[in-house]
Amino acid sequence: MPSRTLSLGVLASGRGSNLQAILDAIAQGQLSATVVLVAGDREEAQAVQRARAAGIPTAVVSPKAFSTRDAYDAEIARILREAGAEVVVLAGYMQIVTNRLLHAFPQRVINIHPSLLPAFPGLHAQRQALAHGVKVSGCTAHFVDETVDSGAIILQAAVPVLEDDTETSLAERILAEEHRILPQALQLYADGRLSIQGRRVLIAPAAHALT
Ligand code: GRF
Secondary structure: OOOOOEEEEEEEOOOOHHHHHHHHHHHOOOOOEEEEEEEEOOOOOHHHHHHHHOOOOEEEOOHHHOOOHHHHHHHHHHHHHHHOOOEEEEOOOOOOOOHHHHHHOOOOEEEEEOOOOOOOOOOOHHHHHHHHOOOEEEEEEEEOOOOOOOOOEEEEEEEEOOOOOOHHHHHHHHHHHHHHHHHHHHHHHHOOOEEEEOOEEEEOOOOOOOO
């Protein structure tokens, strides 16, 4: 499948450094994509401010305004569709997504998680890694399924865990790799190189340019 410009919808709750990595990769020509909407669950999310600064359409939708998670995700799916999003990226999104959203974007929701899944899913992955005394941790870009941090893995990157690491220092080392592999995973999608077979994501070889 030829490379094309992917329309990305990004969901974010916090600092937004992964959103920034996506925007930087696009600006540097390393990712053929457009961010069509950044939707946050709270107004204070720095990710939302970053998007506004970059002139990207934003929406803030508070879960508190909805009586059920299903109704909340129906609204999130609606605004993503309306914006023309093809792939949805969870970039530090603190809400658990439901089937309402997953069915609206089947196999088209991608998350970045700060551990080598299936180790340390859920919150405080770096703290979990330190508590277990692992010598290597890292990050995972994966498709999202109905279980938290369990979907088919696209890319992973490993980083060493050092003896004097704190949660903060380990998080920073992992974050640098998140910023590398998330845009890479999205570019693989844009290039049509990803296929899901059972739990595995197969990555087709790059097409060679004719010379
Ligand atoms: C990242 O560590 C990401 O893996 C996790 O939440 C953090 C978000 O960071 N899901 P940022 O908001 O992208 O800076």
